[in-house]
Amino acid sequence: MLAGTAAGCARPEGPWPSREVRVIVHAAPGGMSDTVARFTSRGLNERLGVPVLCENRVGAMGAVAFSAVKFAAPDGYLVGYAPVELAVVPHLRYVDLSTGDFDLLARHHRAPAALAVPASSPYRTLRAFVDAVRGGARVAMGAAGPLSVWHLGTLALGRQLGRTFIFAPFPGSGPATTALLGGHLDAVMAGVPEVQALVRGGAVRLLGIMGDGPSPIFPDVPTFRSEGLDLLFEAWGGFMMPRGVAPAILAELEQHILAAFQQEAFRTYCRTAGLDVQPLASADFRVFVDQESARYAQLVREFGFVS
Amino acid sequence: MPGDPMLLLAPMLSPDAWLYVLIGVALGVLFGSLPGFTATMGLAVLTPFTFWVAPDQAMAMLLGLLVSAIFSGGVPAILLNTPGTPASIAMTWDGHPLARQGRAGLALGLNAIGAFLGIFLSLVVLLLAALPLSRLALRFGPAEYFAVAVFGLSTIVGVSGGSMLKGLATGVIGLLLAVIGLDAITGYPRFTFGQPELLDGVSFIPVMVGLFGIAEVFTQMASPPRQQLDGDTQTSGMLPTREEARTLWAHGLRGSLMGIWIGIMPAAGADVGAILAWDQSRRFSKTPEKFGKGSLEGLIAATTGANAGIGGSLVTTLALGIPGDSAAAVLIGALLMHGLQPGPLLFRNRPDLVATIVALVFMASLVTLVWGLIGARILGKILKIRDQYLWATVLAVALGGSYALNQSTGDVWTAVTAGIFGFLLRQQGFPMGPLVLALILGPMAESNLRRALALSEGSLATFVTRPISLLFLVLAALTLLWPLISRRGNDSRLPDSTIPDSDTL
Numbered sequence: 159m160l161a162g163t164a165a166g167c168a169r170p171e172g173p174w175p176s177r178e179v180r181v182i183v184h185a186a187p188g189g190m191s192d193t194v195a196r197f198t199s200r201g202l203n204e205r206l207g208v209p210v211l212c213e214n215r216v217g218a219m220g221a222v223a224f225s226a227v228k229f230a231a232p233d234g235y236l237v238g239y240a241p242v243e244l245a246v247v248p249h250l251r252y253v254d255l256s257t258g259d260f261d262l263l264a265r266h267h268r269a270p271a272a273l274a275v276p277a278s279s280p281y282r283t284l285r286a287f288v289d290a291v292r293g294g295a296r297v298a299m300g301a302a303g304p305l306s307v308w309h310l311g312t313l314a315l316g317r318q319l320g321r322t323f324i325f326a327p328f329p330g331s332g333p334a335t336t337a338l339l340g341g342h343l344d345a346v347m348a349g350v351p352e353v354q355a356l357v358r359g360g361a362v363r364l365l366g367i368m369g370d371g372p373s374p375i376f377p378d379v380p381t382f383r384s385e386g387l388d389l390l391f392e393a394w395g396g397f398m399m400p401r402g403v404a405p406a407i408l409a410e411l412e413q414h415i416l417a418a419f420q421q422e423a424f425r426t427y428c429r430t431a432g433l434d435v436q437p438l439a440s441a442d443f444r445v446f447v448d449q450e451s452a453r454y455a456q457l458v459r460e461f462g463f464v465s
Numbered sequence: 466m467p468g469d470p471m472l473l474l475a476p477m478l479s480p481d482a483w484l485y486v487l488i489g490v491a492l493g494v495l496f497g498s499l500p501g502f503t504a505t506m507g508l509a510v511l512t513p514f515t516f517w518v519a520p521d522q523a524m525a526m527l528l529g530l531l532v533s534a535i536f537s538g539g540v541p542a543i544l545l546n547t548p549g550t551p552a553s554i555a556m557t558w559d560g561h562p563l564a565r566q567g568r569a570g571l572a573l574g575l576n577a578i579g580a581f582l583g584i585f586l587s588l589v590v591l592l593l594a595a596l597p598l599s600r601l602a603l604r605f606g607p608a609e610y611f612a613v614a615v616f617g618l619s620t621i622v623g624v625s626g627g628s629m630l631k632g633l634a635t636g637v638i639g640l641l642l643a644v645i646g647l648d649a650i651t652g653y654p655r656f657t658f659g660q661p662e663l664l665d666g667v668s669f670i671p672v673m674v675g676l677f678g679i680a681e682v683f684t685q686m687a688s689p690p691r692q693q694l695d696g697d698t699q700t701s702g703m704l705p706t707r708e709e710a711r712t713l714w715a716h717g718l719r720g721s722l723m724g725i726w727i728g729i730m731p732a733a734g735a736d737v738g739a740i741l742a743w744d745q746s747r748r749f750s751k752t753p754e755k756f757g758k759g760s761l762e763g764l765i766a767a768t769t770g771a772n773a774g775i776g777g778s779l780v781t782t783l784a785l786g787i788p789g790d791s792a793a794a795v796l797i798g799a800l801l802m803h804g805l806q807p808g809p810l811l812f813r814n815r816p817d818l819v820a821t822i823v824a825l826v827f828m829a830s831l832v833t834l835v836w837g838l839i840g841a842r843i844l845g846k847i848l849k850i851r852d853q854y855l856w857a858t859v860l861a862v863a864l865g866g867s868y869a870l871n872q873s874t875g876d877v878w879t880a881v882t883a884g885i886f887g888f889l890l891r892q893q894g895f896p897m898g899p900l901v902l903a904l905i906l907g908p909m910a911e912s913n914l915r916r917a918l919a920l921s922e923g924s925l926a927t928f929v930t931r932p933i934s935l936l937f938l939v940l941a942a943l944t945l946l947w948p949l950i951s952r953r954g955n956d957s958r959l960p961d962s963t964i965p966d967s968d969t970l
Contacts (some may be wrong), residue, residue, distance in 0.1 A: 186505075186791050186794060187505075187508055187509045187512040187791070187794075187795055187798075188508070188512055188788075188791070188794040188795030188796070188797065188798035188799070189794055189798065192512070192798070193798055193801070193802065196512070196513060196516060197516075200516070212513070213872075214509055215871060215872075216871075217664065217665040217871070218647065218661065218664035218665050219647075221661065221664065222661070222664075222665075222871070225661065250652070252647075252654060252661065252664055253661045253664075298920050303652070304648075304649075304650060304651055304652035305652040324919065324920060324922060325919060326607065326650075326916040326919040326920050327649070327650055327916070328916070329649065329912070332731075332787045332788055333731065333787075335787060336603065336731050336785070336787050337606055337607070339603050339785070340603035340604055340605065340606055341603075341604075341606075342606030342607065342920065343920070354806075355786045355806045355807070355808040355810070356786065356808060356809075358806070358808075358810060359786075359808045359809045359810035360809075360810075361808075361809060423802075426804060427801065427802055427804075430801055430804045430805075430806060431801050431806075463652060
């Protein structure tokens with residue numbers, strides 16, 4: 159924050175944008191969030207005519223990156239990547255954060271939770287799986303966690319079925335999937351993009367997804383809602399700024415970001431990676447994030463993670 | 466078949482590929498050799514470029530960086546007792562004593578040869594047995610990883626140098642530091658005292674930089690001025706004599722195998738590989754008493770163990786499409802960017818791609834070998850720099866690197882605290898090896914123990930009824946009992962703690 163203020167004082171500012179814009183990403187380079195941020199940055203760079211640089215601030219489920227954005231000067235030169243964790247982490251009270259600390263620019267994609275089993279699993283359909291669990295089958299589940307949306311989705315599924323799973327959290331969906339392939343777990347809850355390669359390769363089978371409609375990537379996989387289970391758990395990603403940026407800058411950036419989503423190479427990447435691109439403009443994204451935030455606030459309380 | 470010689474040869478005939486490999490290697494040298502700057506940071510610099518160049522060019526740069534970073538990390542480890550990357554921690558134990566004995570050139574030469582040997586062997590394994598090996602690696606679940614971590618921790622006995630008691634003490638300190646941060650199973654903050662910086666635990670790189678780099682600076686300041694060594698005598702002999710080389714092959718081979726295997730397992734990295742390789746070599750050596758005091762065998766085991774992990778981790782990355790570490794994640798990202806999804810399907814359908822990756826790694830290791838042998842002559846001269854300039858530079862780089870890691874002043878304070886703490890411990894003859902080992906393996910042991918117990922619904926039997934887990938626990942028990950057994954045999958016991966040279970460990 160100090161550095162930002164000092165730079166702001168030292169340099170005479172021309173009309174925005176007159177210098178480089180930074181994009182803070184909560185995840186490591188090379189991953190899905192990072193790639194989405196970098197494609198968007200390139201589009202922004204072409205439209206704004208100034209360098210747009212991605213910075214990775216990994217840690218504490220995104221709290222490190224969110225804090226960096228929250229405390230940055232609202233001068234229009236710092237953008238944050240806004241993942242689903244933004245709706246979860248503030249309720250855990252690791253650091254003082256709220257979705258109200260940010261101005262939201264646009265949503266890019268949604269990626270619903272997918273229930274995946276090994277190809278050799280006895281569970282061939284979602285109904286068979288659900289019936290077995292209801293009937294008392296002991297199912298060992300794994301997911302990234304603790305407290306990832308996949309973990310919360312697993313807990314919510316167990317609650318709706320009136321059973322608890324044997325559950326182990328893993329440091330990410332990758333390690334959880336590895337354990338699934340090795341036969342150490344019966345099923346894994348992860349995002350569709352995180353398992354799609356193994357699904358296409360025939361190593362794992364998707365039983366169902368927790369989206370509000372069929373996934374365009376796997377249209378044949380049923381949703382949990384179609385089985386009468388009201389479960390909606392998904393990862394999403396968008397962009398935000400620290401609160402207090404001039405409305406004119408916000409409006410301009412919103413348009414540029416939405417336009418950046420349309421790059422051909424970006425769309426190709428999203429298709430390969432299994433990302434369901436569903437852009438939302440600023441006002442709708444705010445409504446969406448506030449709904450998500452309220453839902454997760456209730457869930458982390460109900461599941462006993464905070465009092 | 467990815468092993469088709471034509472497929473392997475194609476990239477080696479392309480001047481383009483060599484150029485991009487060179488760029489990657491140069492970046493790797495920079496980020497690898499500066500303590501605090503890591504290969505991951507180099508990857509972050511490279512990632513934007515990988516977006517806009519062809520996939521084979523992106524891979525050439527990434528693999529070049531990866532290959533040279535681990536090698537380069539060994540250079541400051543040998544010359545300054547300050548590892549450039551976590552993978553080169555084990556290289557300080559024998560590499561630095563060698564440099565002190567006036568054989569820096571030989572140590573640097575061995576580091577270059579060991580890196581090449583380890584990578585070469587790991588590529589052979591990747592070509593011949595990637596799919597079956599990756600399936601075997603999958604059999605390692607939480608129970609097995611816990612057992613491996615316990616086995617790794619049991620080597621504290623080996624890396625304690627003179628005094629076992631002092632080694633255990635620093636090991637326990639490491640384990641205690643490892644519990645700080647968000648609980649990996651429940652998500653509750655532990656011992657963070659409300660400091661957001663501690664939520665992710667004590668970050669390892671600043672601790673490493675502090676314990677080795679900064680503590681070394683303080684140690685140099687406190688000790689009488691060093692005899693200025695002549696840089697030329699330092700670097701005259703870069704190759705071991707025929708007599709010395711005879712025993713090294715076996716240790717290089719064993720180190721490579723250990724490194725390959727640790728690399729294949731998705732949850733363990735090159736740092737663990739190097740330490741385990743070093744400890745295994747000590748166990749099998751005819752001269753274990755030299756380990757930690759400038760043993761060529763120990764150095765070659767550590768360097769092959771660290772570098773062979775590259776091919777090993779590529780096995781799981783390519784065969785399963787699951788990134789084992791941050792470097793593999795960037796590699797997968799670069800492939801995805803161009804519509805290629807790594808995984809079993811790609812491995813079967815695109816042998817040309819696997820062959821290209823193997824060829825690029827080979828090219829990078831060749832460039833690194835040449836640089837290592839030529840560079841050793843130049844780098845050895847670092848020791849001719851006058852103490853006050855040299856150590857001031859090390860201090861500046863160490864602090865700068867700690868900050869650059871996450872642009873966090875918290876990391877700088879961690880490094881300084883670790884530096885002071887490490888200096889005080891070393892003055893009293895406490896070895897640093899057990900501390901870093903515990904800090905690396907502690908979280909792996911704890912989270913996998915609890916994960917395994919969650920899956921077994923609390924039954925401890927899971928650790929002994931699974932054969933792989935049982936095997937490693939038995940190995941760990943044997944390692945712990947080894948000093949008692951060998952005392953009876955009265956031969957290969959470690960020397961007494963009367964000589965306070967454990968500061969090199």
